[in-house]
Amino acid sequence: MRRKVRLINVIQHLLLIIMCIIAIFPIYWMIISSFKNESEIFTASFIPLKPTIENYVYAFSEMPIVRMMFNSFIIAILMTALQLITSLLAGYALVRWKFKGSFFIYTLLSLSWLIPFQAIMIPNYVLINQMGLNEQLLGVVLPFAVSTFAILSRYQSFKAFPVALIEAARLDGESDFGILLHVILPNIKSTVASLGILLFINGWNEYLWPMLITKQMENAPIQIGLKSFVNSDVNMWGSLMAATTVSCLPILIIYLVLQRQVVDSFVRFGIK
Amino acid sequence: MSRSLENNYHPPLSNETPVFRKSVSKKGKIRKTLKPYFYLLPAILLLGIWMYKPLITTFFLAFQKWSMVPGTTPEFVGFENFIRLFNTKDFVISIENTIFYTIGLLPFSIIIPLLLAVATHDMTGKVKNVYRVLFFIPMILAPVTVSAIWRWLFHPSNGLVNIFLLETGLIDTNISFFSDPHFAKWIILLMTGWSLIGFSTIMFSAALTGINKDYYEASSLDGASKFKRFFDITLPLLSPTILFMLTMSILFSSQFTFAYIDILTAGGPFGSSTNIYYEMYKYGFYNLNAGLSSAAAMLFFFVFAIIALVLNYVSRKFAFYDN
Numbered sequence: 001m002r003r004k005v006r007l008i009n010v011i012q013h014l015l016l017i018i019m020c021i022i023a024i025f026p027i028y029w030m031i032i033s034s035f036k037n038e039s040e041i042f043t044a045s046f047i048p049l050k051p052t053i054e055n056y057v058y059a060f061s062e063m064p065i066v067r068m069m070f071n072s073f074i075i076a077i078l079m080t081a082l083q084l085i086t087s088l089l090a091g092y093a094l095v096r097w098k099f100k101g102s103f104f105i106y107t108l109l110s111l112s113w114l115i116p117f118q119a120i121m122i123p124n125y126v127l128i129n130q131m132g133l134n135e136q137l138l139g140v141v142l143p144f145a146v147s148t149f150a151i152l153s154r155y156q157s158f159k160a161f162p163v164a165l166i167e168a169a170r171l172d173g174e175s176d177f178g179i180l181l182h183v184i185l186p187n188i189k190s191t192v193a194s195l196g197i198l199l200f201i202n203g204w205n206e207y208l209w210p211m212l213i214t215k216q217m218e219n220a221p222i223q224i225g226l227k228s229f230v231n232s233d234v235n236m237w238g239s240l241m242a243a244t245t246v247s248c249l250p251i252l253i254i255y256l257v258l259q260r261q262v263v264d265s266f267v268r269f270g271i272k
Numbered sequence: 273m274s275r276s277l278e279n280n281y282h283p284p285l286s287n288e289t290p291v292f293r294k295s296v297s298k299k300g301k302i303r304k305t306l307k308p309y310f311y312l313l314p315a316i317l318l319l320g321i322w323m324y325k326p327l328i329t330t331f332f333l334a335f336q337k338w339s340m341v342p343g344t345t346p347e348f349v350g351f352e353n354f355i356r357l358f359n360t361k362d363f364v365i366s367i368e369n370t371i372f373y374t375i376g377l378l379p380f381s382i383i384i385p386l387l388l389a390v391a392t393h394d395m396t397g398k399v400k401n402v403y404r405v406l407f408f409i410p411m412i413l414a415p416v417t418v419s420a421i422w423r424w425l426f427h428p429s430n431g432l433v434n435i436f437l438l439e440t441g442l443i444d445t446n447i448s449f450f451s452d453p454h455f456a457k458w459i460i461l462l463m464t465g466w467s468l469i470g471f472s473t474i475m476f477s478a479a480l481t482g483i484n485k486d487y488y489e490a491s492s493l494d495g496a497s498k499f500k501r502f503f504d505i506t507l508p509l510l511s512p513t514i515l516f517m518l519t520m521s522i523l524f525s526s527q528f529t530f531a532y533i534d535i536l537t538a539g540g541p542f543g544s545s546t547n548i549y550y551e552m553y554k555y556g557f558y559n560l561n562a563g564l565s566s567a568a569a570m571l572f573f574f575v576f577a578i579i580a581l582v583l584n585y586v587s588r589k590f591a592f593y594d595n
Contacts, residue, residue: 011391012391012395013399015392016392016403016407017387017389018390019388019403019407019460019469019470019473020403020406020407022407022466022469023407023408023409023410023466023469023470024406024407024408024409026410026418026421026422026425026466027409027413027421029421029424029425030420030421031422033424041430042430044432044435044436044439054444061570066467085314085317086314086315086318088312089312089315090311090312090314090315090316091312092311093307093308093309093310093311093312094308094312096308097307097308099305099308099309102308105312105316108319108324109315109319112319112323112324114523114573114577114580115323115327115573116464116526116527116549116569116572116576117527118530118549118552118553118569119327119330119332119552119569119570119572119573120322120323120326120327121553121556122326122329122330122331122556122562122565122566123325123326123329123330123331124322124326126339127326128323129342132544142322143322145318145322146314146315146318146319148319148323151315156531169535175306176307191357201412204414205412205415205416207412207414207416207531208530208531208534208553211534212557223414223416224416226416226417226420227416227419227535229420230416230419230420230423230535237424237427237430240420240424241420241421241424244417244420247414248413248414248417251325251412251413251414252409255409255412259405259408260401260405261387262408262412263404263405263408263474265473266411266474266537267442267474267475267478
């Protein structure tokens with residue numbers, strides 16, 4: 001019996017270790033490739049014998065990486081902030097008051113995830129062009145200023161908030177907005193933060209829309225710059241891996257620092 | 273996508289108990305009735321402008337001919353776009369591929385993760401967390417990042433995969449994975465599966481932790497085997513999560529594969545790896561045929577909506593909830 005249990009344990013760990021290797025190896029390969037020198041890049045060596053930063057130097061000189069990373073930050077932060085604000089306000093209204101049309105509004109919100117972005121991209125593209133916002137960060141952000149997914153997740157968490165606390169604050173003369181700001185928010189900080197992380201990652205990784213809106217490298221987020229690098233036929237795999245590493249560094253750092261919250265937020269909220 | 277597929281709206285539990293005030297002015301009353309709308313305004317306005325209105329526009333564009341050139345007006349053509357759609361060879365291929373991707377993803381989004389989650393369920397805390405944290409990583413990486421890495425790994429002459437296959441003698445000549453019609457869509461499927469598998473495993477693990485341990489104890493006292501316990505207890509209790517992941521996998525498989533197709537194969541070679549969303553994008557932004565793109569969009573909007581409703585109905589009817 002003992003031996004059988006141990007055997008099962010070994011198999012379990014083996015399974016998981018294989019899974020981990022499959023998950024991690026491509027990333028490992030990306031990082032070590034970025035440090036390999038020209039003669040080593042085309043070999044299968046698993047550690048760079050003569051590590052070099054030449055690839056990074058080349059990548060930074062070929063593309064406006066700093067500028068594009070900056071664009072990505074602005075886009076991701078603006079999207080996150082706007083989505084959090086709109087979802088906090090909307091979720092609060094839906095939970096707090098009984099009003100005409102609330103069910104209809106909720107239905108509209110919860111059905112909107114059925115609309116694939118490809119089904120609305122042409123009218124949105126035309127509208128952004130009419131507004132003169134193409135090639136601009138605002139044009140990238142605007143259609144993503146509201147996330148129904150964020151609203152619904154706020155709705156769920158407000159729903160779980162004790163009504164008694166709200167009532168007490170109201171009798172103390174706190175305004176409705178004050179209740180949201182001073183009573184509810186401090187208590188749900190952690191879920192707002194994990195939602196924020198999720199929204200930031202989504203914003204950072206956004207692909208199709210920024211590709212349609214930004215054609216010039218200086219206006220584009222890093223994903224779009226990287227895409228044109230991947231598709232250019234230069235055989236600079238070392239520098240490409242260097243640029244790729246740089247592009248996902250912010251996400252990987254957030255993940256290293258806040259792994260628990262990131263995993264929890266995905267489990268709690270699903271994916272968009 | 274939110275975890276709540278069905279309408280979970282509940283009216284507020286407590287009606288506002290009126291606060292005693294000396295006089296409630298008429299103006300104040302109006303302000304009070306308008307208040308909720310005021311809070312909802314930013315969200316509703318943005319949603320209307322950027323989601324529902326464009327959806328309606330797309331619906332009308334599906335019956336029009338328009339090349340998206342500023343200053344020109346769309347021309348009504350009836351069902352012509354839909355007829356053309358089905359006479360386009362790539363469109364038919366893209367439907368086949370969409371089905372291929374949708375079904376092909378199920379092992380990665382449901383079967384393997386489910387088995388992994390069950391196999392590792394009774395593991396203890398810290399070790400389990402390390403694993404969780406590690407195999408979640410593919411999920412958070414951008415599609416462009418993943419594409420770049422995989423393109424390098426599968427590079428026709430110098431990629432690690434080709435080197436490995438040659439060294440071990442499995443192949444004699446290098447394979448150009450992304451420009452070979454036999455391999456392109458399989459690689460894209462594999463990549464998408466790779467980025468989903470860890471996430472699904474964690475979803476199932478989380479659901480398993482929520483299962484009451486008493487069931488297992490009672491059943492093992494009855495002498496039920498591990499297999500029997502899996503089918504009698506685990507599977508029914510996981511059914512809400514399974515159906516959720518199934519819905520997500522089916523509805524989003526084309527979204528998940530879109531970026532990889534665009535970056536790595538552009539739908540080719542010979543349309544062998546395209547899917548319907550990629551065709552819509554191509555019709556719109558390469559062929560500048562807004563009508564054709566919109567017709568495809570509308571068609572599949574309804575197809576997916578029906579699938580979603582059916583799955584929603586199924587999960588409401590058959591999912592087993594442990595209350």
